Amino acid sequence: MDILDSEAAGPTALRGSILRAAGFVGGLLLTLASAPLLIRHLGDAEFGRYSAVLAVIAVVAGLTEAGLNTIALRELSALKDPVEQRQMLRDLLGLRLVLALVGVAAAVGFSAAAGYGEGLVLGTLLAGVGLVVLVTQTLLASVLQSRLRFGWAALIDLTRQAMTTGLIVALVLLDGGVMAFLATAIPSGIVALAITVALLRGSVSLRPSFHPRRWLPLLRDTLVFALAVAVNSLYFRISLLIMSLVATAEQTGQFAVSFRVIEVLIVVPTLLIGAAFPLISRSARWDPERFQFGVARLFELALFVGVLIGLCLLLASPFAIEVLVGSSDHPSVGVLQIQSAAIIASFIASATGYPLLSLHRHRETLWANCASLVVAAGLTFALAPGLGARGAAIAAVVADFTLAGTNAVLLVRNGGPSLPLGAVPVALAAAVFGYGAGVLVGVHPLVEAAVGGTVFLAVLAVLGRFPPEVRELLRRPTMPSPAS
Numbered sequence: 001m002d003i004l005d006s007e008a009a010g011p012t013a014l015r016g017s018i019l020r021a022a023g024f025v026g027g028l029l030l031t032l033a034s035a036p037l038l039i040r041h042l043g044d045a046e047f048g049r050y051s052a053v054l055a056v057i058a059v060v061a062g063l064t065e066a067g068l069n070t071i072a073l074r075e076l077s078a079l080k081d082p083v084e085q086r087q088m089l090r091d092l093l094g095l096r097l098v099l100a101l102v103g104v105a106a107a108v109g110f111s112a113a114a115g116y117g118e119g120l121v122l123g124t125l126l127a128g129v130g131l132v133v134l135v136t137q138t139l140l141a142s143v144l145q146s147r148l149r150f151g152w153a154a155l156i157d158l159t160r161q162a163m164t165t166g167l168i169v170a171l172v173l174l175d176g177g178v179m180a181f182l183a184t185a186i187p188s189g190i191v192a193l194a195i196t197v198a199l200l201r202g203s204v205s206l207r208p209s210f211h212p213r214r215w216l217p218l219l220r221d222t223l224v225f226a227l228a229v230a231v232n233s234l235y236f237r238i239s240l241l242i243m244s245l246v247a248t249a250e251q252t253g254q255f256a257v258s259f260r261v262i263e264v265l266i267v268v269p270t271l272l273i274g275a276a277f278p279l280i281s282r283s284a285r286w287d288p289e290r291f292q293f294g295v296a297r298l299f300e301l302a303l304f305v306g307v308l309i310g311l312c313l314l315l316a317s318p319f320a321i322e323v324l325v326g327s328s329d330h331p332s333v334g335v336l337q338i339q340s341a342a343i344i345a346s347f348i349a350s351a352t353g354y355p356l357l358s359l360h361r362h363r364e365t366l367w368a369n370c371a372s373l374v375v376a377a378g379l380t381f382a383l384a385p386g387l388g389a390r391g392a393a394i395a396a397v398v399a400d401f402t403l404a405g406t407n408a409v410l411l412v413r414n415g416g417p418s419l420p421l422g423a424v425p426v427a428l429a430a431a432v433f434g435y436g437a438g439v440l441v442g443v444h445p446l447v448e449a450a451v452g453g454t455v456f457l458a459v460l461a462v463l464g465r466f467p468p469e470v471r472e473l474l475r476r477p478t479m480p481s482p483a484s
Helices: 009-065 068-078 082-113 118-146 150-173 178-182 185-200 212-246 249-265 267-274 277-286 288-325 332-339 341-358 362-387 389-412 423-441 445-462 468-475
Strands: none
Touching (some): 009 150, 009 212, 118 178, 118 185, 212 389, 249 288, 267 288, 277 288, 288 332, 288 341, 362 389
16 A cells, blocks of 8 residues: 555654654754854855845746646655656656756846856856756655655755755865855755665656657646746745845845845745645545645644744844854844744745645635735835845745735635634744743843743643644654655
8 A cells, every 4th residue: 555545644744744854953053064154254245145146046946946846746646656657757857957957047147137247147157057956856856755755855955965064164164255155056966866866766767858748738737836936936035136136235144144044944844844745635636534634733733833933033043143143243133033933924834835735726826925925025125225134024024924824815715624723822822921931031042942942832731732743753762764
């Protein structure tokens, strides 16, 4: 029996989310080892330029990714015929490579037209080459995830991040420039791709198929969702891009430092909630009752975990910025404290966005992301000139909550699955108690965050809302192997 149809699917997906979270923590520690060196080495202005190029690459990646990785995971999880799975993967590989190459050309053209300078234009090209390697690897990794082999997926990501960290440290020691740092994605991506190919060799066809006639049905089926993914990629980074055009280099750098932290943490919802996506996709097609139950539990878990992480980040912001720039009084502290709320919105958006995708409701996903893009762009243009980096942070947070709220409304309307909204006031009350306790300690930001998080969980337990899934995990004495 396919594991997605077995009773072990739920526990395996939950353990998979823990494995992915553990891999993320390892990657975060690696980032903490390299990011401060990188930021201090480049300085606010140069780091702002470096971040602007990465934002361009990320936007182009989103525009050309066309949602293919997510669609691949959904379809590979839902399809049961191995022949159909192999052919779909080959078609997706070919299409993904062509779109990525077009995207790199567009990114280089934009950098040149925007007047970034010869060095940054070449850096954009190098970062684009790294992007082509990375998107190929991530598409192949969707096969591992569709089989709930999250341990290997996490291990590959951690290996790639470890190599990137080592390269950044080496370049700092060698007094490297922005262009060299932008090229670090190439060798680390090649290593990750080689490991993924080795794991999949023999079980699937790794040869891309270049047949536009077969691409057209894929594009027609995913066009609306592809636009939604593109808009999502743009809205998340639009504030930083607008800052690079309307604000000073120093203000852009201050926002970029905070954005760097959020950019790392914003991956957490995708890692944790994405582990349940194969199961949700299968149940959405074959088992409506299981789908309803899964969506409700996913929403409540996402809400509680999102508030917990957002609360801890709010209390620990001075420490996070001190690690990055060497001072807890840096202006980026206030910016990060504002953006800590974005973590909550991102968890809610993921918990409602994945079910929308499972139901093939691509149009609703597009409208939600378009609304967020308009809010982010409009508020950044309105607030950034006067409030600087803090204004951009406010704009970004409001846009994040716009996406979360719109996703939730669109999911439940017209007979969609219901959401346990009664958990919202419980989470907010627990957060208030946690924040108060953390502030009262007043010893060190990390201690404040630990106390605040502990009190938050204690209040949930007292109110009888401590997630039973977490309690079950805590009872497990051992962790699963990477093969799970």
